[in-house]
Each structure stands twice: as structure tokens, then as C-alpha cells.
Amino acid sequence: MVEVKTSITVKQVLALLKREYGVPEWKPDHTPISVLVQTILSQNTSDINSTRAFESLLASFSSWESVANADIDAIEQAIRCGGLGGVKARCIKQVLREIERKRDKLELDFLSRLPLSQARDWLEQLPGVGVKTASCVLLFSLGMPALPVDTHILRVAKRLGLINPDQSAVKAHQLLGRLVPSQDIYQFHILMIEHGRTTCQARRPLCQGCVLKELCPSYT
DNA sequence: GCCCAGGTGGGTA
DNA sequence: TACCCACATGGG
Numbered sequence: 001m002v003e004v005k006t007s008i009t010v011k012q013v014l015a016l017l018k019r020e021y022g023v024p025e026w027k028p029d030h031t032p033i034s035v036l037v038q039t040i041l042s043q044n045t046s047d048i049n050s051t052r053a054f055e056s057l058l059a060s061f062s063s064w065e066s067v068a069n070a071d072i073d074a075i076e077q078a079i080r081c082g083g084l085g086g087v088k089a090r091c092i093k094q095v096l097r098e099i100e101r102k103r104d105k106l107e108l109d110f111l112s113r114l115p116l117s118q119a120r121d122w123l124e125q126l127p128g129v130g131v132k133t134a135s136c137v138l139l140f141s142l143g144m145p146a147l148p149v150d151t152h153i154l155r156v157a158k159r160l161g162l163i164n165p166d167q168s169a170v171k172a173h174q175l176l177g178r179l180v181p182s183q184d185i186y187q188f189h190i191l192m193i194e195h196g197r198t199t200c201q202a203r204r205p206l207c208q209g210c211v212l213k214e215l216c217p218s219y220t
Numbered sequence: 221g222c223c224c225a226g227g228t229g230g231g232t233a
Numbered sequence: 234t235a236c237c238c239a240c241a242t243g244g245g
Contacts, residue, residue, distance in 0.1 A: 039226080046225040049243060083225090083242035091228085130228050150226035168235085169227080193226065202224060203245085 009162060010179050010188070012215055017191035020211040024190040032108035032141040033064050033099070039136040040091055040128055045083050047197075053082025064106045068096035091128030098126055112142040120146060131173045139189065145182035147189060149173045152196025159200060161217050 030038070037057070042050035060078035061067045067075060076089035099106055111119040116138070123134035135148035149157075149172045157163050163175050180188045200207050210216060 040228095042225090043227040044225065044240080045227090045242080046244070049225075049241095052243095081242075084227095084240050085242085087228085087240050128228060132227060136226080148226075151224085152226060189226095197226085 009160070009215065010181075010184070013160065013162075013212060014184060014188060014191065016211050016215070017195055018187070021191055021194050024187055026143060026186045028141055028143060030141055032111065032137050033096075033106050035141040036095065036108070036123075036129070036133070036137050037064070037067075037092055039133045040088055040095070041079060041082055043084070043088070043128075043133065049082040053079040053085075053088075056081055064096060065100075068093060068100055068106065088128075094127045095129065108137065109142075111138065112144065116144055116146060119144065131170055135173065139186060143186075145185050147173065147177045147180055147185045149176055150193070151202075152200075153189065153192045155202060156192050156196045156200045156212075159217075160212060160215055 038050070038054050041053045041057070045053075057067070057075070057078045060074070061070065070093070072089045072093055075093055076085045079085050079088055079092075082088070096106060099108065103110070108123075111122060114122070119138055119142075120131075120134050123129050123137055124131065132148050132150060135146040138144040138146040139148060149169055151169075153176070154163075154167075154169050154172050157172065157176060158165050158167070162179065163172055167175065195212070199210055200212070207213075207216075
């Protein structure tokens, strides 16, 4: 019963967000490896810092193979500007080496031929790759219906009452993944992030002029 | 000076 | 299972 009620709310949320921010269209403009590294760099990091680190990494190495073979110190040097450099340098190198070991080459396109759950499990066995990072790779580079739930989506979904306030991020992946229809996942993700970054910010518990005001219980 | 940022994994109870 | 913490840098 709850699912029926909240699925209607997801449609309402989507309609209002589309009206406000436009309709995002999915296009596979990055390889899975590229999205994987980019997402690792974005873990618990602002988009300004993670973009800076990713561009610095691209400028420092000619290929992902060269990153895989580089010293951790060299990788750390390249991505230091993004924060968490030591952790992420080790993680990126280990992930790339592990993919090479398992697949003989640095490509992940085979994942699109697996059932979603198997593709997710394969990615989550890589070091430093959790449910959010795996979902980003599957959704953005391969167009598979996996919904990444980051801090913005978690916050907005809780404020809207789509999920309980005490729900963990991991649990939220399961709950929101069931609530949002497969064909809407990409748009839902993009629009919720946009809303969370611009209007429904963590420091602004009551968002003045919020496009979702009519749906948001925290306004009442 | 503090809080937060497109998380994850290890440790502990 | 659920919580707590380290990891690091930069913007608001």
C-alpha cells in the first residue's frame, strides 16, 4: 500500500522537477572505466574538487593503463587537489589492476550483457566500490536501470517523506530503487541532484521558493 | 572556525 | 545488524 502511495509521489516530484529544470536526456558520453574513476574521485567530495582532481589525473597520464602501472605516489600527486588523495590513489590503482587481472584489459562493456544484479555484484567486489559507485557506472556509462543515491538524493528524499529520516544510504538504494520506475531513473537522479545542489541544500533546511514546496511536509 | 561535499571499509558491540 | 570513525581538501 505504501509503495502505491509513494510511487504517485515520485511521479509528482518528477513532473515538478522537469518543469523547473528541464528534461535531461541520457547519452553515453563516457566509458565505464572513466565513469568509475570519476565516481571514486567524487566520493565524499564536492563536485568542484572531484572535477579538479579528475582533470588533473587526465592531464598527468596518457591512458588508464598508464595509471594502472603508475606508482601510487604519482597518482596521489595528481589527485591531491581533490582531497582524500592517499585513499583514492590506492583505490584507483587497485581497481584498475583488478579489472585488468580479471578481464585481461581495461574495459567493462561486458557488464551491459549481464543481468543488473550480477553486474552490480561484479563491480561491488572491486575495492573502494560500493553501491553508489557501482550504480553510477551502470547508469551513466551503460544506461542500465541502477539508481545511485548520493547525499543530495538522500537528503531530498527524506525531506519529501519518500523514505524515513533514519534510513541509511545503503537501504535507501533498495527503497528508492523500487519506488522509481526503470525508465525514469536517469531523469530522477539528475533532477534530484540538481535540486539538492541548488535549492534543497543541507544548510537550508527550509528552502524558500522550493519548486517541491507543495509536496514537502517540512513546509507545514 | 565550522560544516559540508554526488562514500567506503574496517572496527566494535 | 548497526553504529562509529578515518580518510583530506576547499568552498561557503
